[in-house]
Amino acid sequence: MRSSKFFFATLKEAPAEAEVASHRLMLRAGLIRRLGAGLYTWMPLGLRVVRKIEAIVREEMNRAGALEVLMPCVIPAELWVESGRWDAFGPQMLKIRDRHQRDFLFGPTHEEVVTDIARREVRSYRQLPLHLYQIQTKFRDEIRPRFGVMRAREFVMKDGYSFHADYADLEREYRAMYDTYARIFTRLGLRFRAVAADPGAIGGTGSHEFHVLAESGEDAIAWCPDSDYAANVELAEALAPAAPRPAPGAPLAQVPTPGRETCADVAALLGVPIERTVKSIALVAGGRFALLLVRGDHTLNETKVAKVPGLAPFRFATEEEIARHTGAPPGYLGPVGLGEALVVADRTVAAMADFVCGANKEGFHLTGVNWGRDLPEPAIVADIRNVVDGDPSPDGRGRLRIERGIEVGHIFQLRTKYSEAMQATFLDEHGVARPIEMGCYGIGITRIVAAAIEQNHDERGIVFPRAIAPFEACIVPIGYARNPAVREAADRLYRDLAAAGVDVLLEDREERAGVLFADMDLIGIPHRLVVSERGLAAGTVEYKARRDASGQPVPAASAVAFLRERLAT
């Protein structure tokens, strides 16, 4: 491609709306333009990146034996009524109506449609297994779209669905997809981690997420360097402390702590480590007022809370409810002397002695609090906190580390959730009708662009991994328009590289060198060759990888071979 024939839309300054690095750079580099909240046009440069990602995903899905289909974006409501999700999926779903006032939705995911295909077409176990996938635009009416295409309302997703005669075969395919996803993200050139996950609203049993590792990631993931344990923090189990609860060693005392409403403040005032304090969180759970206790330096894990028997559904208590049940404002709550409130202690808290907590009296805390002596044993002891760096790994080997990631893939074992709801059955070898076992596998294609940039950028712009760069390499001639020798050499190099199968961009715009360099750095072209009068006199061109600090001369005659070798590594 010649840049004079292409459409660049680079910006010196990013529009004010963009906060995160990837969003700013995508706008600045002219990959995308915003049309409305969570709605983006993919400009020619950005679409090249999307297409490259799609091609790799398609290749690997096909290699794994999945078959590509294309389902409608607009789905009749009946199918979703049948599965029970017309109401259950909620306001995230864009409902639309046609001229006959019939209800439709713009598909946020396609379990219903694909299950409908399966129940119509699959009759015998001989037709199984079957794996259908598509790469298609989805719409989810996010409450708050943000970070550009990272959390857009309209986005492109690869969604695949597999059908099996029995669970063993589903497990086989699930493992195969796990491996396929690992291949895909490796080929894309991304640093990623696969973690055990919560199936969430899609439903089913087993589930893994694939995260691109990035400091700015929205998800926290826990993994163990000494074992293969890795899980989303939502799911990662915090084990009970190994040591038994120490015997009480201090008397119960009430101390004034005016204005100290956080555990950190109280610990600082009293001169005790924050690990001796207990934080109380008030909920209304299962229709009852409940006080949840976690150690002062820990945080509550709402996903885990929702799974504790008797607590779901729950919501945080209002200040009025808190005052009514405890007699104190938030900041001074504690489990001592609470009549009928349900006390739920995290495992760590249940093993603490001589701890500090609120006194249920404004401006006061209690010290030297002990279970059994100063208050009854907690009604429920459960794992309700997020794991922290250094916690023991749940598999008993080593200690956990916490990293941040961006979820770009998710695989689920749906089992028979949809096939039963929609009567998708097949006849087994005994002639017995059985529900089809299903798996489901998603990849956020457009999100990958943002995630890749989030993981790979510097102060000058994007540093695309080679596999997804809009162009693999660029030729920057110095003085293309005014120097015939440079022009001829650059044109020849361009033809030779293109003939060698390199996806190369020739920067033949009539701009000063600085502008061309800045643009090439901004849009993240991985390899650069500079053709100049100076170099030609010495028989060389200058090579520089996007991450290199400076360039190096390469004999002009062997530039093609040199670059091909660079591209191969």
Add this chain to the structure above:
RNA sequence: CGGGGUGUGGCGCAGCCUGGCAGCGCGCCUGCUUUGGGAGCAGGAUGUCGGGAGUUCGAAUCUCCCCACCCCGACCA
């Protein structure tokens, strides 16, 4: 949805408090010079100041209503 904020030329912003010629930087167009890291000089174009209503001799500026967008909290690839 709740809380906070912003809408002024393509982008980034000032002007608003205290009403009185709509401005700055970048970008864009023309010419000359320059030419290996976002050039210099000269000339030029581009605005229903988000929309509507009101107050006023006069509104970007004050009042009210509406719209859009952004940021912080609960959902997800």
